[in-house]
Amino acid sequence: MTTTAPRQMKLGAFLWATGHHIAAWRHPKAHVTAGIDIDHYIQLARTAEAAKFDMVFCEDAAGLREANVGIASQTSRSIGFEPISLLSALAAQTSRIGLVSTASTSYNEPYGLARTFLSLDHLSGGRAGWNLVTSASPIEAANFGSTGLRPHADRYERAREFAEVVTGLWRGKPGGASGSGHDGQSFSVRDALDLPRSPQGAPVLVQAGASEVGRDLAARTADVVFTAAQTFEEAKAFYDDLKGRLAAYGREPDDIKIMPGVAPVVAETAAQAREKYEELQELIPDDVGVALLSSYLSISDLWRYPIDGPLPELPPSEGMQSRQVLVIEQSRRDNLSIRQLARHFAGARGHWRIVGTGAQVADELQSRFEGGAADGFNVMPSYFPGELDAFATLVVPELQRRGLFRKEYEGRTLRDHLGLKRPS
Amino acid sequence: MTTTAPRQMKLGAFLWATGHHIAAWRHPKAHVTAGIDIDHYIQLARTAEAAKFDMVFCEDAAGLREANVGIASQTSRSIGFEPISLLSALAAQTSRIGLVSTASTSYNEPYGLARTFLSLDHLSGGRAGWNLVTSASPIEAANFGSTGLRPHADRYERAREFAEVVTGLWRGKPGGASGSGHDGQSFSVRDALDLPRSPQGAPVLVQAGASEVGRDLAARTADVVFTAAQTFEEAKAFYDDLKGRLAAYGREPDDIKIMPGVAPVVAETAAQAREKYEELQELIPDDVGVALLSSYLSISDLWRYPIDGPLPELPPSEGMQSRQVLVIEQSRRDNLSIRQLARHFAGARGHWRIVGTGAQVADELQSRFEGGAADGFNVMPSYFPGELDAFATLVVPELQRRGLFRKEYEGRTLRDHLGLKRPS
Structure with a gap:
């Protein structure tokens, strides 16, 4: 799918209630009930679409994440929409931007999840993506039965089988298997989905696991990998490692887009940004x-x-x-x-922080992109809508001037935007 | 909640791909890919909203329902959107009408389901409802593990516990229990939901079970009951029986709205309708x-x-x-x-059929409504959009002239429309 056009970076807009900075809710410009304000999210999605972002991205965890430390009221996202309902609403208010939601392989069934994402994909005209997570939090586990958190390796084995069933169902196979139905260790599924094939062939599969078993699962099945890296060296090492694993699964390096998180603070001058x-x-x-x-x-x-x-x-x-x-x-x-x-x-919740002007932020992104440490970035604005607006106004035009980012969408689907092969 | 104003009937618009008539897909005016056409559904929801319907209603079953008889391609709804994603998209394109989706207590977890419906409720400004079903089809069961269809009584016992947890969570209780968490036969849930209380107090709970155990569950928990009755006598007997069960649960007759399905075929003249x-x-x-x-x-x-x-x-x-x-x-x-x-x-899929002019259809509805056999009706147009348009144009104005149906929405939430108490 690589063409003669210069390689351009992919950009996600990671939506997160008041903002990604842990103290965003305390900022004077914070919109403290942003997590349940649909008009707020519509505004963010339209800003990202006008700036030609590849996708908006929503994380998820079914529970009061901070309940165990009694600080639920003191973080930026103690409350918020369930993301599939949110993205379905955003689908009806946007026309081009990709819509990626997190969902857990621990607390869902593959037939239901495959169906819901394919439904979102159809109602958005081929713009849906699923961010597969295995759910590491004991807080969620306590809301879904008494079995507790599964061991890491078991969670990933379940996730591997789950992804196999889901991607098979998306490709029109009964039970997600090659033949007639799936009868596996964790799941048994007989039918095909009651929906036609996706307008983009299949919804996009995103993953973020970075452990050994997480990387192998990504190399086997993911289209996009979201990751956290503080330094260039960390990012480059992860990038090379993951791309190196693809051949074992019969895949090419460009079949996966690696998009580390980045938490920019950008302003007209460096002093203002600081x-x-x-x-x-x-x-x-x-x-x-x-x-x-x-x-x-x-x-x-x-x-x-x-x-x-x-x-x-x-x-x-x-x-x-x-x-x-x-x-x-x-x-x-x-x-x-x-x-x-x-x-x-806390500030960037473990992600790469850049503080500077539009040109300085663009320099840093360009350096990691051209240095072979990223195919793009999942942008995590400190607070909404201000810092997404600042990125769209100050960084995106700078990237466009440098030929590093699109000025218009090349196609209509998320796979088109990402330059991913259409599954047969 | 009964006021001095004359009692008015409630109306649901039951959305169903090409139409409720089993052969709707073969009709010359049929829109055969309606099931995955979001613009089609937006048009239907707006028509229903303009006619002041209380709600749109979507059924659901996770599987190829007709797979067992090899006629999937020969029915009106062999393919279609998953309804929660569909209704979330419709929420963003409507402002007043209620949005009721079916979801199964057999193939979901109560924490996740409660959260998704409350999310839809928040993003629609208090317009969500859940139609609880226990899933009677072995076709669905085969897509969700190998345990097979549970016996009828077990399904309802699970549903009872499921509804108890969900309604408790909607009322802000940790684990959906009165104290601190729920630890029951089928489910164990520790936390409260990560969303504030609903704009309408709690989403509306709809049920359709008509067996003894189904009626008891409805009497215990439902706000609305959707039912099928061919004759006035059947409808009246069901109505009286269900209303009579409420006192045992400390509820008043008006706490539940009973809305039988009705499949009208309506035209300017009786001959045209026939x-x-x-x-x-x-x-x-x-x-x-x-x-x-x-x-x-x-x-x-x-x-x-x-x-x-x-x-x-x-x-x-x-x-x-x-x-x-x-x-x-x-x-x-x-x-x-x-x-x-x-x-x-087959024609009306088991529901009450009326064929006639707007006045004739209104006569029939009025008779069952005033005869104490219904609080309203779930309208099942034979094909879309034509027969929904016909009902909105020919029947609704007739009902309004007779003072039997609203000319404007009285409030903003689904509970407002239905005249239901706001849960404390």
């Missing part, structure tokens, strides 16, 4: 920062350790292993205290 | 009629019996018991052959 950033960082309460860090590390008693001391030694966890490694490496790299580490990660 | 009806009936292939009758009777070998002979004696079934009884009683009442019975039920 000032905006400092204003946000100052708003982070220490207990919120430590609580978020605890959840990344999958431990519950981090608050017992001195906040200005180092991170303690940690046991292996069944939670998000890759996120844990990221935090520990950052702590060692810069020799950070718990407070410093909490603030560092 | 002609339209005959044209549709002529389009029913015998094998399709017999196959549909078989599914109502939950038997697979009806085609073995002589088509011009009587219905054979039938064993008890684990499927939809009330529908089976309806068919058998009709067969005895009019001494119908299998062919005649198939055609009779």
Whole structure:
């Protein structure tokens, strides 16, 4: 699918209630009930579509995520729409932009999930994508029966079978299998879906798992990989590793688009950008920062350790292993205290932060894109709508001037935008 | 909640791809890909809203319903959108009309379902309703694991617990229980939902079960009951029975709105209406009629019996018991052959058929409404959009002239329209 045209980067607009900065809800310009304001989301989707973003992206977790640390009211997204209903509403108010929602392989059934995403795909004219997650949170588990969180490897084995059934169903196969139905370890599905093939061949499959087994699952099945990397080296290593795994599954490097998260703070001048950033960082309460860090590390008693001391030694966890490694490496790299580490990660929730002018942000993105560390980026504005507007106004035109980003949509479907093969 | 204003009937617009008549897809005016045409559904919802209908209503079943008889391509709804994504899209294109979707207690989890409907409720400004079904079809069961269809009583016991959790969650209770979480026979749920209370207090709960255990569940929890009745006597008996069960649960008769299905064929003159009806009936292939009758009777070998002979004696079934009884009683009442019975039920899929002018249809509706056999009706147009347009143009104004139906919405939420109490 690569053509003679210069390679251009892909951009996602990661929507998240008041904003991605952990203290966005405390910002003077914050829209505190954004999570349940459909007009707010329509405005964001239209801004992203006018700027020719490939897609809007919604995460999800079915539960009060911060319930365990009693800070549900102190984070940017303690409440919000369920994302498939949200994106279906946005489908009716947009015409080109891709619509990607997270959904869990632990708390759904593959026939129902495949059907719902294909329905969204049809009603949006081929713009749907599913971000597969295995659900690492014990908070969600407690809302879906008493079995508790499954071990990491079991979750991924279930996810592998789940993805096999879903992608098969999307390709018109009864039971998602090659022959007549699927009868597997976790699932048994007899029929084909009661919907015709997708306008884009099949909805786009997004993944974000970064552990060994997560990378293998992505290499086997994903169209897009969303990832978190603080440094160029981390991003490049992940990129090369994942692209290198594709051949084993008979796939080509360009069959997967790798889109790390980026949390830009952008303004007309570098000083203004820095000032905006400092204003946000100052708003982070220490207990919120430590609580978020605890959840990344999958431990519950981090608050017992001195906040200005180092991170303690940690046991292996069944939670998000890759996120844990990221935090520990950052702590060692810069020799950070718990407070410093909490603030560092809380601000961008573990993602790459860029603070600067439109040209400076474009420089950084260009460097990782042309350096072979990314095919594009999932943009995580600090607060909405202000920082998405700033990115659309200051960064996108700069990328377009440099020939790094489209000025018009090339096609009508999300696969068209992403330059992905149409599944046969 | 009854006021001094005269009692008015409630109207639902039951949306169903090409139309409710079994042969609608063969009609010369049929829109054969209606099931996946979002613009078609937007048009229908706007027509219903302009006519001040209380709600649009969508059924659902996750599977190829007619797969077992090999006639998937010969019915009016072999393909179509998953209804929650559909109604979420319609929410963004309408402002007043209620949005009611069917979802199964057999193939969902209560936390996820409660959350999705409350999300639809928030993004529509308080217009969502859930039609609870227990899923009687073995076709669906085969797509959701190998456990098969649960026995009727077990399905309803699961549904009772499911409804208890969901309605509790909608009222802001952790786990849907009165205290701290729910730990029951089928489900265990710890948290409250990650959404604030509904703009209408709680989404509306609709049910359609008509067996003994189905009626008890409705009396315990439902706000609206959708039902099928051929005759005034059947409708009246059901109405009185269900209203009579409410006191046992501390509820008043007006706490539930009973809305039988009605399949009108309406035209400017009685002769034109009759002609339209005959044209549709002529389009029913015998094998399709017999196959549909078989599914109502939950038997697979009806085609073995002589088509011009009587219905054979039938064993008890684990499927939809009330529908089976309806068919058998009709067969005895009019001494119908299998062919005649198939055609009779196929046309309106078991529901009440009225053929006539706007005034004649209004007369019939008024008679059942004022005779105490219905609080309103779920209108099932034979084909879309033509027969919904005809009802909106010919019947609704007649009902309005008689003071039997609103000329403007009284409020903004579905509960407002239905005159239902706001849950505390």
